Amino acid sequence: MSSSAKEAILYRIRTALHDVPPTEQPDDVAITRAYRQQDDRPHAQVVEQFVEMTVDYKAIVHHMSEADLPARIAQSCQDRNLRRLLVPADLPTAWLPAYEGLEIVTDDPSHPFANADLDATDGVLTGCALAIAQTGTIVLNSGPNQGRRAITLIPDYHLCVVYADQVVSIVPEAIAALRSSVVEQGKPLTFISGPSATSDIELNRVEGVHGPRTLEVIVVERDPQG
Amino acid sequence: MASALIPLIPFPEAAKTALADTQLRRNLGKATQTIRAKRAAVVDEMDDWEELREAGRALKDRVLRHLDQYLLQLEESVQRAGGHVHWARDAAEATRIVAEIAKSHDAREVVKVKSLATDEIRLNDGLAAEGIQAIETDLAELIIQLAGEHSSHILVPAIHKNRSEIREIFRRKLADTEDLTDIPADLAAAARRHLRQKFLTTKVAISGANFGVAETGTICVVESEGNGRMCLTLPPVLVTVMGIEKLIPTWQDFEVYMQLLPRSSTGERMNPYTTFWTGVAEGDGPQEFHLILLDNGRTHTLADQIGRQALHCIRCSACLNICPVYERTGGHAYGSVYPGPIGAILTPLLVGVEHAPSLPYASSLCGACYEVCPVKINIPEVLVHLRAEVVRHYQATKGINTYAYAESVVMKMLAYTFADRTRYETAQKLARFGQGPFVSEGKIGNLPGLLSGWSTMRDLRPVPQQSFRDWWRSRNEQ
Numbered sequence A: 001m002s003s004s005a006k007e008a009i010l011y012r013i014r015t016a017l018h019d020v021p022p023t024e025q026p027d028d029v030a031i032t033r034a035y036r037q038q039d040d041r042p043h044a045q046v047v048e049q050f051v052e053m054t055v056d057y058k059a060i061v062h063h064m065s066e067a068d069l070p071a072r073i074a075q076s077c078q079d080r081n082l083r084r085l086l087v088p089a090d091l092p093t094a095w096l097p098a099y100e101g102l103e104i105v106t107d108d109p110s111h112p113f114a115n116a117d118l119d120a121t122d123g124v125l126t127g128c129a130l131a132i133a134q135t136g137t138i139v140l141n142s143g144p145n146q147g148r149r150a151i152t153l154i155p156d157y158h159l160c161v162v163y164a165d166q167v168v169s170i171v172p173e174a175i176a177a178l179r180s181s182v183v184e185q186g187k188p189l190t191f192i193s194g195p196s197a198t199s200d201i202e203l204n205r206v207e208g209v210h211g212p213r214t215l216e217v218i219v220v221e222r223d224p225q226g
Numbered sequence B: 001m002a003s004a005l006i007p008l009i010p011f012p013e014a015a016k017t018a019l020a021d022t023q024l025r026r027n028l029g030k031a032t033q034t035i036r037a038k039r040a041a042v043v044d045e046m047d048d049w050e051e052l053r054e055a056g057r058a059l060k061d062r063v064l065r066h067l068d069q070y071l072l073q074l075e076e077s078v079q080r081a082g083g084h085v086h087w088a089r090d091a092a093e094a095t096r097i098v099a100e101i102a103k104s105h106d107a108r109e110v111v112k113v114k115s116l117a118t119d120e121i122r123l124n125d126g127l128a129a130e131g132i133q134a135i136e137t138d139l140a141e142l143i144i145q146l147a148g149e150h151s152s153h154i155l156v157p158a159i160h161k162n163r164s165e166i167r168e169i170f171r172r173k174l175a176d177t178e179d180l181t182d183i184p185a186d187l188a189a190a191a192r193r194h195l196r197q198k199f200l201t202t203k204v205a206i207s208g209a210n211f212g213v214a215e216t217g218t219i220c221v222v223e224s225e226g227n228g229r230m231c232l233t234l235p236p237v238l239v240t241v242m243g244i245e246k247l248i249p250t251w252q253d254f255e256v257y258m259q260l261l262p263r264s265s266t267g268e269r270m271n272p273y274t275t276f277w278t279g280v281a282e283g284d285g286p287q288e289f290h291l292i293l294l295d296n297g298r299t300h301t302l303a304d305q306i307g308r309q310a311l312h313c314i315r316c317s318a319c320l321n322i323c324p325v326y327e328r329t330g331g332h333a334y335g336s337v338y339p340g341p342i343g344a345i346l347t348p349l350l351v352g353v354e355h356a357p358s359l360p361y362a363s364s365l366c367g368a369c370y371e372v373c374p375v376k377i378n379i380p381e382v383l384v385h386l387r388a389e390v391v392r393h394y395q396a397t398k399g400i401n402t403y404a405y406a407e408s409v410v411m412k413m414l415a416y417t418f419a420d421r422t423r424y425e426t427a428q429k430l431a432r433f434g435q436g437p438f439v440s441e442g443k444i445g446n447l448p449g450l451l452s453g454w455s456t457m458r459d460l461r462p463v464p465q466q467s468f469r470d471w472w473r474s475r476n477e478q
């Protein structure tokens, strides 16, 4: 059935395109990429813009040196009074906060939690693959420090660490940098720009529908010794 | 089952009803103004917007001219990445495939992320007939589904409902909502509570696709609320229905569309969430993925050499929000899942002009839609072409002189569109962009098709390059 549908559709397409010369190849249809593909502003400016744009999309953003990171993570979790913090298995132990009443819940790929268990946590802490300054976007590719997609989706609070050297300036730079994740590794990607939102009620942006209703981002300048 | 594409009532009559609904007009007016201003601001930020538009147009042109080749490449890429590919000639075939997949997993309920392609084939009704309930998970779609209505805007389907109307619907249909306020955050929270268990436990999810990459087999869904991520990540089985025109050639091409789409649609630099997946990723998200490639009139559209460009559409809805006709009538008047300027061309192209003869007239040809379209679809050109097709059809089949009918429709449309002065001025200004090719020796002659009759009869004068009002104003400013 399906193969005959395939033949029928291909036949219809070829008939519809009778005006396209049979010798024409896809590359004969010119594409002019005259838009910006790179940006050479100083990197410090790019990082500043990332902070600004992410704040503009209603995320909570901090910017600091690596030495201050663990204290900041602990403070953020404590401010929200988190009881069960979900983390991917490969997260650096130095990042893990510890205070009275906090349980760290590690999602181990060999024994992944069921959705209901993930739903019983109240926050998730991860790193990211890269970030885009122009749009205030964080990109996850299920790579180091990120875990699988479900863990950054179900908890109501996402605390995300972005190293300053992971921030690219514009969208084309991000797409180029992500190429190998997709083409070679076939990894799923998630672009996150601010917390989940809807504009469905009289076009007012309401933060927080189904994804994490709070997104907190810590931008970290890497310690040169590290 | 009625078609989701074929209007039951001709546009002018449906528009009259819509115009009489003042609540609808107020909601629409506020909504379209807000979104227009947001779009304009974020488009202004981009120095290279025109270059991006041109690339966006050219890439789609390349895909369409070699669609057979690209589809085969996509099929191979998806299969290589562990996905299954199905082909569907029409709505019935697509629905049957989805139902079979759901049944093979004993799913009586499926969760669904907003998708025009699935609205177009009335998938929910088709599944219901097979005993499978499709749960809409976008806030607006949920509102529409609970209210038992149809969408009126391709991006903000409940644009015609205000917050107190939404509260009433939720109070009637959702549990524990006696104390619900009409504060948007509370309304959103009620939807979150209502859908959470469904996301966590449902076995099969259904989505559409914003883009599919021939080179890699990567599928992309752009959204705001996170219900898309829920559907695309949590259920173990994912079925995606994608129109065959949604293809882009390579991964790199996202550098164009991920800039054009968010800014044009919601007026954001980037929408909150975008998911890209390539077949099946072990231990991460659905472990069974089906892609259904849907024709349902697209090859018919492809065969029309002028109309073909309608298949470039990335469903951003910028043309709806800018359209003076849409702003006044709303989406329901178009009687199709594709309303507004794009609907006025795409609907007749998909189903044949004979089934939607009034839609090509649902426009003043002011040209604003062409100007905002991120993939440069020349909607006025296609409208004029389709009007000629309508006339040809009536002459061939009924032998009646339809000039009178068509002209009176055009005149009625223009009359109310230009009823107030500012709108008239804007339309006039915009008309100057649109008329270029038809002006010769200071007169508009040779308008293709139907309007050629109209223009020779009326000796239509072109819209002057500077109107009297413009001239008066600039004279005063000097």
Ligand code: SF4
Pocket: B264, B312, B313, B314, B315, B316, B317, B318, B319, B320, B342, B369, B372, B373, B374, B375, B376, B377
């Ligand atoms: S026709 Fe152009 S402006 Fe209208 S929805 Fe499609 S892409 Fe957007």
